[in-house]
Amino acid sequence: MPPMKLCVPGDKLCSVENCIPGTGVFLRHGYIYSSLAGYVLKKNEGEELPVISVVRETETQLLPDVGAIVTCKVTSINPRFAKVHILYVGSTPLKDRFRGTIRKEDVRATEKDKVETYKSFRPGDIVLAKVISLGDVQSNYLLTTAENELGVVVAHNEAGAQMVPISWCEMQCPRTHIKEFRKVARVQPEFLQA
């Protein structure tokens, strides 16, 4: 494999007619410039122009973006919303926790006004959610679990044992068989490990 080309911020890579800009680059006056110090990667995707991007060995900090699926941990609940710490964006762990909010009306898609947060989440639950908004000055990231694949994935009951989901709204402890209410995520089979 030919050695990859090194580049530094401000290096002119190519013209916008030859390549499509990817990550780590920016456009200026019809030319593509590098914005990171790293290696130039050119990927050919079909008949379109190749995508040019600059990669580093260590991945830079990823920020949750609108529409991204994030994994978060519930820190506190309230009749109106639940506060969470965002831990992973997609499958990339974040170095630093970001704070998010799941409002009562974003917990489910149906019967939004009859939702009780106490019956959907509890502090300490691991939840899969989607970012709907970056929020404004006062608020944190706004998240939603109003889809079948979103919701609680790991939860512990009041005794501390990990519970098993039995339906979209209930989880059961395997030892005491006590059921507790949660808004459970229907995880796709390919993501489950045997």
Place this chain on the structure above:
Amino acid sequence: MVCGNMAGLELLSDQGYRLDGRKASELRKVQARMGVFAQADGSAYLEQGNTKALAVVYGPHEIRGSRSWIRHDRAVINCQYSMATFSTAERKRRPHGDRKSTEMSLHLKQTFEAAVMTQLYPRSQIDIYVKILQSDGGNYSVCVNAATLAVIDAGIPMRDYVCACSVGFVDETPLADLCYAEESGGVSSLALALLPRGGQIALLQMDARLHQDHLDALIEAAMTACKGVGKVLDEVVRLHLKEVSVLTGE
């Protein structure tokens, strides 16, 4: 021929040599290392002659503390400049919080807001901390150069390098990269931070008296000096990239 002098010191001799033996447009020796700390996102150590600075970058991360300076469309850059108590000839009583440090922090913030692509990280914060370990003139320039390397080490996208240098005007000659003796010798000095490839000025600072006829020549000399510093920084970055890639086996 009158030489600019203070207590008998000649800032520029008849043969064109300065106090430390340099020529008028010669820069001091620049040595730098990136990635000196593992726990920070980015870090760099830079020496320019006897002035030594350490720069550390954290970010981008969620804004902590006051929520009042959240910007919905871009990241906020938070700079802090401080000097070690042992950095000057007399032990420094107040390393940070005094007026000069606050002003310097503000200048650094303005400089980096011009170069870092903050619109890629809305509602987040990038922290840049610079500490002067030994001060021998050109504090602002050394801080900017060290912080540039630290930001590149952290992987934060930038439009271009930011290179800075100070210049002074003595005997109708611009002197590049002033040391402490020259700065305190009553020389009209100017500090310039430049994005070398586009030739764009990020910050220009001057608080002395200079005749406006000399301004163009001084700015030209500053830009040339900055481009010289830029070449050295470029070499340091490329060397660091090669070293890191050898370690990760690419």
